Amino acid sequence: MALFDESVVGRWSEERWFDITAESIAAYADAVGGPSPAYAVVPAMGLVFAVAETAAPAELRGRVVHGQQDLFFHRPLPVGESVAVSAAVVGLHGKRSGTVATIGVRTRTAGGELLNEQYVTEFYRGVPTDLAVGAPAPALPTEPPAGEPVRSAAHPLPPDLPRRYADASGDHNPIHLDDEAARAVGLPGVIVHGLASLAIASRTALPPGADVSRLSCRFTRPIAPGDTLTTRVWAHERGHRFECHDRAGAMVLGAGLVELPRRSREDGRRSISNHDHLP
Structure with missing residues (x-):
């Protein structure tokens, strides 16, 4: 049985909605010592985990480490409004030391304008494969x-x-x-x-x-x-x-x-x- 489900690659999730509130932004800033554009990860957090879990069986999740994070900003998040977030496993790539799953994220306004794009890489340590499906994260x-x-x-x-x-x-x-x-x-x-x-x-x-x-x-x-x-x-x-x-x-x-x-x-x-x- 294959360890990873290649069929999920490129399959975008339904949109989830997240309220961008001043309180949420302030709580994030308080945790990290000040305002940061990295707050953009918060609306997508739960969805990223849910989408990542579709690619591999639960027993492999303990081997995952966060490899890299890449955020591309197009417009500021609209405070006081709801945003729509969708995500997909966009790539699975194996090597001798393990396998990389790349998750793509898009955050849009209620009107469909793109606010930011994100690429999250998860590395499954000690799970080598010869997979080369979809796109890797940006260099x-x-x-x-x-x-x-x-x-x-x-x-x-x-x-x-x-x-x-x-x-x-x-x-x-x-x-x-x-x-x-x-x-x-x-x-x-x-x-x-x-x-x-x-x-x-x-x-x-x-x-x-x-x-x-x-x-x-x-x-x-x-x-x-x-x-x-x-x-x-x-x-x-x-x-x-x-x-x-x-x-x-x-x-x-x-x-x-x-x-x-x-x-x-x-x-x-x-x-x-x-x-x-x-x-």
Whole structure:
């Protein structure tokens, strides 16, 4: 029997509706220490899990790790309105070390205007296949950033961050909330949500007040609550590159990419050139 159901690839779900409220946005910002465009994942959280589970049997879900996240922004989320979210497994690709499932997400206004697109990759560790069905996620940078970072910031991660992020985002995966569940899948204990780390990092990677057209990263290593997340940012032709490390210096987020609309890129270059403490 096949481990993965190839027939679900490209099969988009029915739309689910989500209310974008000021209270929900504020709760997310409170959990991650400030506003972040990564809030865009919240309306799709439950649907992503439901769609991902159609591709593989339940016994394989314990092997899943979040590989990377890619968000493309077209319009701001309309506060006080409902949005329609649909999702699909858009690709299944195997290799020797495991299999990657790529989930695509579209969020639209009630009138059908596209607000954002997302690509979520799940990696099934130790489940090798020769699958090559559908489309992979968009490419992320493969080379490390060049030169010296233009800024950096260290953020201590509160011990209760996983619980607060779970409540604010809707992601109650037990590896983020229960030590026993985390150890059962080979982790040393509860780990911080990768998307929480991305949201925190985005506050350093984005110039103050700038719009964003793309936010993405690869999740390279888990980080524990109580550790410190240090984000370093480099100038990039379309915006910024970034990486995050834990207190011991291990990379937690890699291939971080922030792309800005043209006007924001021009404003950002002026801001960088006038920044007194930068090398």
